[in-house]
Amino acid sequence: MSSGLVDETDRASSSLRDSVSTAMLVALAYFIGAELAFFIGTLSDKIFAPFWPPNIVLFCVFLLVPMRRWWIYTLITFPAHVVAELGVGMNLPQLLVAFATNVAVAGLNAGAVRLFADGRPWLGDPRKALIFVAATALVCPAVVALGGAFVPILGGATGNFSDFWAQWYASNALGSVTLAPVVLTWLCEPWPPISQVPEAKRSEALALSTALVVVCTVTFAVGPGTQGSSFLPALLYLPLPLIVWATVRFGIKGASGAIFIVTVVLIWRTLNSHNLFTGGDAESNVLAMQTFLIGLATPVLLLGAAINAIRHAEQTIRDSQERTAFAFASTHIALWEYGTAGERFWTSANCNAMLGLKPNVTLTRTSFLGAIHPQDIAAARDIIRTTASAAEPTTREFRVNLPDGETRWLLARGYAQRDKNGEITQTAGILTDVTDRKAVEFEAELQRRELSHLMRVSVMGELAGAIAHELNQPLAAILANAEAARRMLRQAPPDIDEAGAALDDIVHENKRASEVIRRMRRLLRKGDSKPEIVNLNDLIESTLKLLHSELISRHIKVDTNLGADVPIIWGDPVQLQQVLLNLAMNAMEAMSLVPPSRRVLAIASRHLNADSIEIVVRDRGHGLAPVSTKQLFEPFFTTKDHGLGLGLSICLTIVKSHGGELSLANHADGGVTAILTLPSRQIQTMAAK
Amino acid sequence: MSPLTFTVHIVDDDCGVLRAMARLLRTAGYDCRTFASPLQFLDEYDPSGPGCIVLDVAMGELDGLRLQAALRDRGVEQSVIFVTGKGDIPMSVQAMRAGAIDFLTKPVDGEALLAAIERARNDDTERRELHDERVSIEANLAKLTPREREVLTHVIAGRLNKQIASDLGTVEKTIKVHRGRMMSKMGVHSVAELVRVAERVGIAPHEKQ
Numbered sequence: 076m077s078s079g080l081v082d083e084t085d086r087a088s089s090s091l092r093d094s095v096s097t098a099m100l101v102a103l104a105y106f107i108g109a110e111l112a113f114f115i116g117t118l119s120d121k122i123f124a125p126f127w128p129p130n131i132v133l134f135c136v137f138l139l140v141p142m143r144r145w146w147i148y149t150l151i152t153f154p155a156h157v158v159a160e161l162g163v164g165m166n167l168p169q170l171l172v173a174f175a176t177n178v179a180v181a182g183l184n185a186g187a188v189r190l191f192a193d194g195r196p197w198l199g200d201p202r203k204a205l206i207f208v209a210a211t212a213l214v215c216p217a218v219v220a221l222g223g224a225f226v227p228i229l230g231g232a233t234g235n236f237s238d239f240w241a242q243w244y245a246s247n248a249l250g251s252v253t254l255a256p257v258v259l260t261w262l263c264e265p266w267p268p269i270s271q272v273p274e275a276k277r278s279e280a281l282a283l284s285t286a287l288v289v290v291c292t293v294t295f296a297v298g299p300g301t302q303g304s305s306f307l308p309a310l311l312y313l314p315l316p317l318i319v320w321a322t323v324r325f326g327i328k329g330a331s332g333a334i335f336i337v338t339v340v341l342i343w344r345t346l347n348s349h350n351l352f353t354g355g356d357a358e359s360n361v362l363a364m365q366t367f368l369i370g371l372a373t374p375v376l377l378l379g380a381a382i383n384a385i386r387h388a389e390q391t392i393r394d395s396q397e398r399t400a401f402a403f404a405s406t407h408i409a410l411w412e413y414g415t416a417g418e419r420f421w422t423s424a425n426c427n428a429m430l431g432l433k434p435n436v437t438l439t440r441t442s443f444l445g446a447i448h449p450q451d452i453a454a455a456r457d458i459i460r461t462t463a464s465a466a467e468p469t470t471r472e473f474r475v476n477l478p479d480g481e482t483r484w485l486l487a488r489g490y491a492q493r494d495k496n497g498e499i500t501q502t503a504g505i506l507t508d509v510t511d512r513k514a515v516e517f518e519a520e521l522q523r524r525e526l527s528h529l530m531r532v533s534v535m536g537e538l539a540g541a542i543a544h545e546l547n548q549p550l551a552a553i554l555a556n557a558e559a560a561r562r563m564l565r566q567a568p569p570d571i572d573e574a575g576a577a578l579d580d581i582v583h584e585n586k587r588a589s590e591v592i593r594r595m596r597r598l599l600r601k602g603d604s605k606p607e608i609v610n611l612n613d614l615i616e617s618t619l620k621l622l623h624s625e626l627i628s629r630h631i632k633v634d635t636n637l638g639a640d641v642p643i644i645w646g647d648p649v650q651l652q653q654v655l656l657n658l659a660m661n662a663m664e665a666m667s668l669v670p671p672s673r674r675v676l677a678i679a680s681r682h683l684n685a686d687s688i689e690i691v692v693r694d695r696g697h698g699l700a701p702v703s704t705k706q707l708f709e710p711f712f713t714t715k716d717h718g719l720g721l722g723l724s725i726c727l728t729i730v731k732s733h734g735g736e737l738s739l740a741n742h743a744d745g746g747v748t749a750i751l752t753l754p755s756r757q758i759q760t761m762a763a764k
Numbered sequence: 765m766s767p768l769t770f771t772v773h774i775v776d777d778d779c780g781v782l783r784a785m786a787r788l789l790r791t792a793g794y795d796c797r798t799f800a801s802p803l804q805f806l807d808e809y810d811p812s813g814p815g816c817i818v819l820d821v822a823m824g825e826l827d828g829l830r831l832q833a834a835l836r837d838r839g840v841e842q843s844v845i846f847v848t849g850k851g852d853i854p855m856s857v858q859a860m861r862a863g864a865i866d867f868l869t870k871p872v873d874g875e876a877l878l879a880a881i882e883r884a885r886n887d888d889t890e891r892r893e894l895h896d897e898r899v900s901i902e903a904n905l906a907k908l909t910p911r912e913r914e915v916l917t918h919v920i921a922g923r924l925n926k927q928i929a930s931d932l933g934t935v936e937k938t939i940k941v942h943r944g945r946m947m948s949k950m951g952v953h954s955v956a957e958l959v960r961v962a963e964r965v966g967i968a969p970h971e972k973q
Binding site: 540562 | 778780781783784785787788790791792822823824827847849850870871872873874877
């Protein structure tokens with residue numbers, strides 16, 4: 076704590092010491108400025124100094140140091156003021172009033188700029204520049220000039236108060252727009268390291284300054300009566316292109332530098348040559364020169380500030396774009412816009428890379444579609460088309476082939492931008508790399524398929540005996556027919572007709588056996604099963620055939636009631652059969668404890684309404700224990716002694732992936748009713764994909 | 765007895781198997797009647813002629829073992845041969861205990877089936893011969909007077925005429941006459957023959973009190 080306080084005190088005292096030593100320098104600058112003005116005044120009888128540099132020194136210092144330190148600088152510059160003014164023979168009241176007005180104009184200028192232009196850079200944009208000019212070249216000097224006008228009066232000068240006011244005002248105003256800007260922007264604003272400034276730019280600055288000096292030197296040496304004096308008004312414009320050039324190319328620094336050069340050269344040429352500003356008495360000459368310079372400097376400063384603001388805005392935009400591009404690139408997102416009028420794409424920088432296109436390729440509809448995986452062209456075409464027509468944002472996924480052979484999944488989301496008449500002006504959206512998500516989904520799907528296949532294998536295992544019996548029947552018939560045929564052919568005479576009939580039956584039975592095997596293999600099939608047209612009634616019958624022997628051995632009667640108007644749907648027949656098989660086997664299992672005479676497995680199908688098909692599988696068992704329906708479908712939940720608890724969970728997943736519903740409930744007359752609803756409109760929507 | 769008169773009843777709810785087995789048996793000269801429904805079989809079955817029954821075990825309406833029991837309840841004597849797609853030992857034991865003469869597994873070997881049928885036919889023939897014999901014995905028995913029948917039980921018990929006369933409270937001579945008539949009505953020539961015949965129809969010898 077105490078050490079912190081000591082530090083604090085130290086810093087305060089050290090900054091005080093700093094302030095004092097800086098103030099000494101400021102006092103020196105004040106003194107030199109005053110001497111410079113006096114020096115200019117003594118050089119010629121045509122003019123005296125058009126501005127008063129000490130005030131600018133004070134003004135700049137007040138702008139740069141904290142307000143609470145102003146008194147130090149005021150105090151220390153006072154001796155410099157006294158020394159300088161005494162040197163030109165000022166009396167005490169004159170000297171005091173002069174110092175008071177000098178400090179007042181500097182303080183007012185600095186205060187106003189600080190108050191209204193909120194912080195550095197003081198000439199950073201047109202608004203600040205306007206405040207700067209209005210405060211330091213218009214209002215403040217005009218007000219303080221009311222006091223400043225007394226200085227010559229106190230010195231015994233004779234003349235109009237208004238003339239003194241005008242002199243005092245103009246010299247301070249001129250200083251504010253010619254000297255202050257160059258101090259504030261050249262000395263107080265940061266410069267880029269010289270090594271970072273391109274050679275061309277440095278040469279340009281040098282050439283520009285030289286040209287300006289030369290042009291001004293020539294121009295400001297021409298006066299009435301000299302050669303070429305008929306061009307006088309035109310000559311005054313000669314430096315202007317160079318000034319504007321400097322301003323446009325170098326912003327506020329160029330503007331203030333150019334103004335400074337013009338000011339210095341003009342004063343110098345006026346002192347030692349005959350020009351436009353040497354025609355009258357010293358007072359009017361100076362006033363004319365001041366008016367000219369203020370008139371020139373003010374718009375140039377505003378222009379410079381505007382250029383700086385534009386540069387700053389550009390830089391901000393560039394920074395923002397860089398940040399955005401970095402963000403896009405690191406999140407694998409690209410932006411795109413597609414003008415409906417000219418078939419032209421605008422995209423964020425990483426878009427080409429995401430599409431696997433070279434950076435210099437212009438993205439058009441053609442090059443965009445060319446980047447897409449051949450199988451997904453339709454989806455890509457679709458996103459362009461539907462985005463332009465749909466009211467809602469649309470989403471499509473497609474693959475792109477990168478040059479290194481990698482295939483990535485992209486998700487495109489687009490929406491249409493409309494004008495106030497509702498006309499689409501352009502479409503826009505994002506591209507997201509969803510390869511990782513796709514990989515996870517694919518993996519999950521693979522595992523789901525694997526599990527689903529394992530469950531089918533396990534079901535087939537349970538049915539193995541029944542299926543063996545199913546196969547045995549045709550085999551038995553084949554064997555008996557074959558032996559019968561052999562006997563018939565060995566008879567004398569051979570019974571060719573009957574033997575032929577036996578062979579026909581063999582062929583028939585063989586087909587029957589193949590059918591059993593085919594049904595079994597279809598269920599045991601692994602890997603991709605593609606969606607196809609499914610007749611649910613056929614599927615139910617095929618399932619019951621698969622269960623035929625099992626049903627007989629379990630003494631279960633089957634009651635089917637299949638609606639004739641059940642429409643075909645689009646789906647995965649293997650998976651759907653797995654669901655039917657699972658429901659049927661659950662029903663069969665549920666009836667193992669009821670007397671054989673009551674064992675009935677009822678399966679009904681019907682076209683529920685335009686949108687859906689309902690399949691009801693009902694048993695006559697003892698019904699479900701009171702568990703929540705949700706629980707029944709949870710993985711690893713089972714009510715069976717040897718169940719895995721995955722059957723219904725897998726069934727539900729399959730049904731949901733077909734857009735359907737599956738529910739189980741106890742029937743009022745006993746037993747469980749499983750209700751499976753599948754959407755019949757599926758066939759259109761899936762076919763559209 | 766011609767094989768054609770021997771009828772094999774085949775009951776199997778699988779039409780293909782049914783037709784094939786019938787075809788095979790017909791080539792061996794059997795007369796076949798096929799039933800795809802066990803209930804229809806129970807309705808239409810006529811056990812009077814010579815024949816046997818081939819039953820499938822696993823049938824939806826009524827399985828083979830139950831059908832066998834139903835037949836036994838009706839007093840059907842024809843031999844039952846089981847064929848099954850998935851026979852197990854307990855099932856075959858149950859079937860054999862209930863009187864089946866064979867338990868064959870599908871696909872059935874033709875020779876095995878024909879052998880079983882042949883055995884069934886022999887059993888049937890034998891049973892029919894026994895039956896016929898019993899019928900003629902019982903016809904003879906019906907001709908006997910109560911006294912002659914009484915004498916018969918004494919004779920097959922190995923008793924002498926004198927002992928029988930004493931037991932029945934009469935004279936030896938009378939017994940001799942009864943015995944002669946009885947032997948002649950029964951169509952036997954020796955006591956040994958009489959004993960065998962009596963045994964066939966279950967007449968027990970007289971037991972001395």
